[in-house]
Amino acid sequence: MAELFGGVEAGGTKFVCVVAEGPDKIHAQIQFATRQPDETIRRVIDFFRQQENRLGALTALGIGSFGPIELDPNSPNYGHITSTPKPGWENTSIVGLLKDSFKIPIGFDTDVNAAALGEFRWGAAQGLGEFIYVTIGTGIGGGGMVNGALLHGLVHPEMGHLMIPHDLNEDPFPGICPYHQDCLEGLASGPAIEKRWGQPGETLPEMHPAWALEAQYLALGAMNLILTISPQRIIMGGGVMKQSQIFTLLREKLLLLLNNYIKDPKITRDIDNYLVPPALGDQTGVLGAIALAQKAANV
Amino acid sequence: MAELFGGVEAGGTKFVCVVAEGPDKIHAQIQFATRQPDETIRRVIDFFRQQENRLGALTALGIGSFGPIELDPNSPNYGHITSTPKPGWENTSIVGLLKDSFKIPIGFDTDVNAAALGEFRWGAAQGLGEFIYVTIGTGIGGGGMVNGALLHGLVHPEMGHLMIPHDLNEDPFPGICPYHQDCLEGLASGPAIEKRWGQPGETLPEMHPAWALEAQYLALGAMNLILTISPQRIIMGGGVMKQSQIFTLLREKLLLLLNNYIKDPKITRDIDNYLVPPALGDQTGVLGAIALAQKAANV
Numbered sequence: 001m002a003e004l005f006g007g008v009e010a011g012g013t014k015f016v017c018v019v020a021e022g023p024d025k026i027h028a029q030i031q032f033a034t035r036q037p038d039e040t041i042r043r044v045i046d047f048f049r050q051q052e053n054r055l056g057a058l059t060a061l062g063i064g065s066f067g068p069i070e071l072d073p074n075s076p077n078y079g080h081i082t083s084t085p086k087p088g089w090e091n092t093s094i095v096g097l098l099k100d101s102f103k104i105p106i107g108f109d110t111d112v113n114a115a116a117l118g119e120f121r122w123g124a125a126q127g128l129g130e131f132i133y134v135t136i137g138t139g140i141g142g143g144g145m146v147n148g149a150l151l152h153g154l155v156h157p158e159m160g161h162l163m164i165p166h167d168l169n170e171d172p173f174p175g176i177c178p179y180h181q182d183c184l185e186g187l188a189s190g191p192a193i194e195k196r197w198g199q200p201g202e203t204l205p206e207m208h209p210a211w212a213l214e215a216q217y218l219a220l221g222a223m224n225l226i227l228t229i230s231p232q233r234i235i236m237g238g239g240v241m242k243q244s245q246i247f248t249l250l251r252e253k254l255l256l257l258l259n260n261y262i263k264d265p266k267i268t269r270d271i272d273n274y275l276v277p278p279a280l281g282d283q284t285g286v287l288g289a290i291a292l293a294q295k296a297a298n299v
Numbered sequence: 300m301a302e303l304f305g306g307v308e309a310g311g312t313k314f315v316c317v318v319a320e321g322p323d324k325i326h327a328q329i330q331f332a333t334r335q336p337d338e339t340i341r342r343v344i345d346f347f348r349q350q351e352n353r354l355g356a357l358t359a360l361g362i363g364s365f366g367p368i369e370l371d372p373n374s375p376n377y378g379h380i381t382s383t384p385k386p387g388w389e390n391t392s393i394v395g396l397l398k399d400s401f402k403i404p405i406g407f408d409t410d411v412n413a414a415a416l417g418e419f420r421w422g423a424a425q426g427l428g429e430f431i432y433v434t435i436g437t438g439i440g441g442g443g444m445v446n447g448a449l450l451h452g453l454v455h456p457e458m459g460h461l462m463i464p465h466d467l468n469e470d471p472f473p474g475i476c477p478y479h480q481d482c483l484e485g486l487a488s489g490p491a492i493e494k495r496w497g498q499p500g501e502t503l504p505e506m507h508p509a510w511a512l513e514a515q516y517l518a519l520g521a522m523n524l525i526l527t528i529s530p531q532r533i534i535m536g537g538g539v540m541k542q543s544q545i546f547t548l549l550r551e552k553l554l555l556l557l558n559n560y561i562k563d564p565k566i567t568r569d570i571d572n573y574l575v576p577p578a579l580g581d582q583t584g585v586l587g588a589i590a591l592a593q594k595a596a597n598v
Contacts, residue, residue, distance in 0.1 A: 229456065229527065229528070259479060263454075
């Protein structure tokens, strides 16, 4: 039997854990709501312990986490969730708690960088040295690769909080971001849609004006990412992007906004292959965590 | 005598050419207005020919160019200025014209990536794997490094065209970008300042409200760059940034906008060293071109 890896998609709403050899060989998967750190991490440890008893020892673990998180290996806070507004989770040493129980390499990155790595290994970003992965759900986050390596920098990207034009005449909704009011996340996350229209996005009909407005904001965000990083592809996932009509609207608006200024035919003539959903679908995050585990073990 | 390198800062308004061993050993420098391509490139060639006769053969040339430009070495158009609105310059093979006259390695990149490389080698970005260089003048452009290499991607960054919030009640000026109207360049470039206030920025007094508005737009641009790339430093140069009061206003507004969401002390406690002018001053661009030449010659 080949090597086994454990992956944790650590989300603010739910945790998903998986034991797998790779994307086509998943041996076990579990999902549960995110509670307080001690209880939640305990369930993660119990799951991997049980699977090790059943399947054999894990080679490495990977964690793609909500954040902000500390990624500097030289920091005493490496492996912590740092300044999250999520009650109880501030300064949680997620890597440390798992390290106490499993004496194996642990890969750690943002949830979106993990997802990006998953798409790079097995999905829509194979062979691309520059691409971006954005998720639009409870929050908005983005990660990706530049010059063939994951985007880190001083802290890590927080693309959900991009400031974009907001026409108050067209959309008087003030935005819900506690830090920046009407940043991209404040205007276009799932909770922003629900608060603006008084009902969850998934209950709004396909032709509801909510979707054209949503596409406009996401197109402005995508435009800013293109102008900053010049990615070879943008992958957009998360709950909100399951409204499949959004992709068509979003691609149209993006081309209108760019207005032929960036002339590469990969954008101007092939937008359907430039701005795409994740090829790994709902499994992008947790398979990305498996990819982080493999990377930590140099596989 | 050590090796000699030629550098060309190819701007839409002026060209600067230099022959140097490095930043502290500049042997000759010339500057002239940008005319039609044939005449302009002829002057570049004549300058380097004369200096070779006087000083000896050049080892390599470097060109930091206005754009957009083609940087894909596999493209038949590599080394061209491509879709520029500048009359006469569209599809000019700037590398090819120099290659015909000088059979030596030629480094080629955007003017802002060249400047970034200059600051990396000798200026404010030494030792940084992720940083951004932005120039605010006739236009606004940005380049930099991520994961230790210059930012290229599908085309190259065009950070000047970032879309940012524009409050029409506070600033009814519609913006002047022919592609995007009120993008960052449309609102905050030198010509935008001149058109909005009816006189050039350099003639406006230090306490004029123009500067607070300018700082607001540049802070929004800097914020979006931080949220996307998480750079370790942002260097801002160009003619507009010579109004030294702008840095103070800009740093204040940037911290207000970020609102302590990105908690790294390099930003929150040391903004004066985070958002800085270029250490090489007016020579950043042309010394960056020397750095490109050295890179092309593997020096």
